[in-house]
Amino acid sequence: MTRVLLAEDQSLVVEGLKMMIETDEELEVTGIARNGKEAIALCEKQWFDIAILDIRMPEMDGLKAAELILNRWPNMKVLMLTTFNDDEYVLEALRIGAHGYMLKDADASSLIKSIKSCLQGGLHIQGEVAAKVIPKLMDQRQKHSKEELKNVTKREMDILKKIGEGKSNKEIASELALSIGTVKNHISVLLDKLELRDRTQLAIFAIKHQIV
Structure with missing residues (x-):
């Protein structure tokens, strides 16, 4: 069973994401955090295979939480989740070392595909996001x-x-x-x-x- 940490500050979104993730029998959300600080605290108490982090959260945002998680638990995978199709967020997430980047409007199959791609060692960026960020990387x-x-x-x-x-x-x-x-x-x-x-x-x- 793959253990998933889900960090998101909106209760309805959390429940929806949890439901979508657990439609796959191999995935289980074993930790829920409302902000980055809670996510770090959970990681200190138990092991997760992958952390799914919202970009914008109170107290500590997802980017800072991702950076701390990847520094302290380098074998854990991190998938960033946001409503903001902003290439600057994506570039920062990639700089930190995140393994994937998804928009919250993704359907269940796309979300599960992203999670499994990250777990297998791939770098997954949702198509709409990749369309914006790859040209910027190409320019560089x-x-x-x-x-x-x-x-x-x-x-x-x-x-x-x-x-x-x-x-x-x-x-x-x-x-x-x-x-x-x-x-x-x-x-x-x-x-x-x-x-x-x-x-x-x-x-x-x-x-x-x-x-x-």
Whole structure:
């Protein structure tokens, strides 16, 4: 069973999201918080596989909570949820290392798909949001320098490209005829070589440096 933390300050929205999430028998909302501080407090008491955080909450917003969660519990996945189709929020969420970004008007199947994509190691940005944020990342693209990538092998470049496309470890393994363990090892090496913190930063690196 996948344990889900849901942080949202509006009661009706919480109940609706919980109901949608639990239509999938593999998912269970085992913690509900009304703000970022409550979310952190819950994480200190029990383990969650994924935290779904609203961007705007009182006392501590979702972006700050996400940053603290990812620093303290780096194996936990974080999916940001908002009503605001604002590319600046998305860019900040990606900078922090969030694994996905959804609008609250998503239907149950889209929400569940996003959750599972994040859990599998993919980077999921809802289509309407991606349509706004990807061009901004493209505008920031830089030609990768040979110096920066001098120690990256061809196989690692292939994997980096797939990460930039938002593929999960399972999808990368299937497309490149590798084991999931081998893909994970390559990703660890890439993070070390490029001095990046996490998979999200690898994806942004791939887009910015015209690898995708």
